[in-house]
Amino acid sequence: MVTLGQRPATRARHTPRPSSVQLKIVMAVSGALALLYLVAHMIGNLKIFLGAEAINTYAAWLRTVGEPALPAETLLWLVRVVLTVAIVAHIVSAVILTRRAHRARPVKYAHRQPVQGSYAARTMRWGGVIILLFIIYHLLDLTTLTLNPNGVPGDVHANLVADFAPSRWYVTLFYALAVIAVGFHVRHGLWSGLQTLGHNSAAAQNTLKGVALVVAVLLTVGFLSVPFAVLTGLVR
Amino acid sequence: MKLNLKIWRQAGPEDRGRLVAYRVDDADEDMSFLELLDVLNERLALDGEEPVAFDHDCREGICGACSMVINGEPHGPQKATTTCQLHLRHFRDGESITIEPFRAAAFPVVRDLVVDRGSLDRIVASGGYISAPTGSAPEAHATPVPKANADRAFTAAACIGCGACVAACPNGSASLFLGAKITHLGELPQGQPERSDRVVRMVETHDTEGFGGCTNTGECAVACPKEIPLDVISQLNRDYRKATTGGRRSA
Numbered sequence: 001m002v003t004l005g006q007r008p009a010t011r012a013r014h015t016p017r018p019s020s021v022q023l024k025i026v027m028a029v030s031g032a033l034a035l036l037y038l039v040a041h042m043i044g045n046l047k048i049f050l051g052a053e054a055i056n057t058y059a060a061w062l063r064t065v066g067e068p069a070l071p072a073e074t075l076l077w078l079v080r081v082v083l084t085v086a087i088v089a090h091i092v093s094a095v096i097l098t099r100r101a102h103r104a105r106p107v108k109y110a111h112r113q114p115v116q117g118s119y120a121a122r123t124m125r126w127g128g129v130i131i132l133l134f135i136i137y138h139l140l141d142l143t144t145l146t147l148n149p150n151g152v153p154g155d156v157h158a159n160l161v162a163d164f165a166p167s168r169w170y171v172t173l174f175y176a177l178a179v180i181a182v183g184f185h186v187r188h189g190l191w192s193g194l195q196t197l198g199h200n201s202a203a204a205q206n207t208l209k210g211v212a213l214v215v216a217v218l219l220t221v222g223f224l225s226v227p228f229a230v231l232t233g234l235v236r
Numbered sequence: 237m238k239l240n241l242k243i244w245r246q247a248g249p250e251d252r253g254r255l256v257a258y259r260v261d262d263a264d265e266d267m268s269f270l271e272l273l274d275v276l277n278e279r280l281a282l283d284g285e286e287p288v289a290f291d292h293d294c295r296e297g298i299c300g301a302c303s304m305v306i307n308g309e310p311h312g313p314q315k316a317t318t319t320c321q322l323h324l325r326h327f328r329d330g331e332s333i334t335i336e337p338f339r340a341a342a343f344p345v346v347r348d349l350v351v352d353r354g355s356l357d358r359i360v361a362s363g364g365y366i367s368a369p370t371g372s373a374p375e376a377h378a379t380p381v382p383k384a385n386a387d388r389a390f391t392a393a394a395c396i397g398c399g400a401c402v403a404a405c406p407n408g409s410a411s412l413f414l415g416a417k418i419t420h421l422g423e424l425p426q427g428q429p430e431r432s433d434r435v436v437r438m439v440e441t442h443d444t445e446g447f448g449g450c451t452n453t454g455e456c457a458v459a460c461p462k463e464i465p466l467d468v469i470s471q472l473n474r475d476y477r478k479a480t481t482g483g484r485r486s487a
């Protein structure tokens with residue numbers, strides 16, 4: 001016979017809101033929006049291999065698309081706003097979940113080997129912080145052009161070539177590390193999002209992991225190709 | 237065989253607790269892990285020391301009481317095995333073994349290795365049941381259940397509520413346990429009337445009890461002695477989404 005103990009009054013707590021499952025859904029949806037943006041961004045970057053003309057025209061088009069039905073930069077700002085909301089929601093949920101996780105295990109294990117899950121799964125929190133710092137630097141570098149050595153609005157090609165010049169190897173290195181961090185983040189994140197939102201089954205699990213890995217690798221390689229093409233003189 | 241043990245000793249909930257080293261020289265590889273603790277406790281009792289408190293009941297892998305973390309793994313290194321079914325032949329002669337209680341705010345330590353897992357009972361009490369008329373038992377074949385549903389319900393019903401998933405989870409989440417209950421009842425016709433309220437209430441209790449949120453690290457399914465698959469958490473999320481977006485909630 002089991003007697004159901006009441007929760008000791010000392011531990012009485014209110015029900016936390018949003019619920020843990022709601023936070024998870026927010027993480028998955030906002031992560032999916034950011035990933036869609038990343039895929040489009042990576043493919044757009046590849047225009048640099050078609051020449052200076054191609055990428056500069058493309059950058060200009062990003063600002064005029066929708067005209068004349070819409071004023072200039074309307075769609076660009078729409079994407080910026082949606083992306084900012086998604087990233088803020090993603091970070092806020094992650095912070096709440098992390099704080100709850102720390103509270104859920106106040107006393108740590110004396111002896112616990114590294115988690116069985118993948119390296120990607122274990123580095124989501126620090127990886128996310130590194131990516132955020134990168135985004136801030138990246139916006140100052142290539143969007144506001146504040147930190148760009150060339151910094152000519154509209155001449156994306158020249159800005160990129162100056163940015164990743166061999167003498168600025170440390171910038172290229174930082175970009176490479178950040179993009180690899182994005183790759184790891186996407187590898188666990190995409191799988192995790194599919195597990196949260198999808199119709200996962202035991203049979204589908206390995207397929208979903210495979211899909212996440214392929215997307216993460218393609219994204220990473222695609223992004224890396226641009227700085228390395230400039231570094232090696234392939235694009236100049 | 238000889239074993240060097242380091243065991244968490246904590247006199248009560250308010251005590252700070254610490255790891256204490258013990259040496260057992262007369263262990264046998266055919267002993268279960270709990271028998272090893274019995275042997276140690278006999279000696280401690282003879283020496284006039286306080287024996288190590290640990291939870292156990294069935295000693296046959298079905299009650300889920302024997303909670304402890306052995307060398308960093310809930311229920312020890314053997315896959316799909318509870319502590320009571322773990323045998324010393326899986327350890328080397330002379331090996332050092334650290335034994336700690338399950339660590340979670342929702343599982344307060346009562347004494348030594350014994351924790352209070354009442355929070356899992358309160359999750360079940362908030363929704364892990366069905367309404368059934370009492371009195372004459374219904375005819376067993378009156379409610380057909382397709383084989384695929386019966387199989388999945390059975391896989392999930394294998395959960396013994398041991399809490400190893402919580403002990404293993406870096407977030408201290410009980411989502412595997414929760415998912416097992418939701419899937420077990422949700423696959424069966426008898427579980428349908430309360431289905432949407434069940435998931436909302438159980439998630440609410442889970443969060444209120446101080447368990448963390450799931451981030452799909454998958455640690456739980458590796459630690460689970462009953463091999464509950466991770467997809468029950470996917471099922472939990474899906475039921476929760478359905479229950480909280482639009483639609484009518486059941487009574």
Ligand code: HEM
Pocket residue numbers: 038041045059062080131135138139142143156160175178179182223224226227
């Ligand atoms: C090697 C990799 C990358 C290169 C060469 C690159 C290049 C660029 C360039 C040239 C722009 C300015 C586009 C324009 O002004 O038309 C830009 C904008 C941007 N990039 Fe990247 N990028 C890279 C990786 C990333 C990554 C990994 C992220 C996210 C984690 C990211 C997020 C952004 C964002 C948010 C903007 C601002 C878009 C806007 O509001 O206009 N980028 N990038």
Ligand code: SF4
Pocket residue numbers: 300394395396397398399400401402412413416456459460461462463464
């Ligand atoms: S899901 Fe597995 S580990 Fe968690 S309580 Fe049930 S049997 Fe134990």
Ligand code: FES
Pocket residue numbers: 291292293294295296297298299300301302318319320321
């Ligand atoms: S004592 Fe019952 S499962 Fe181990």
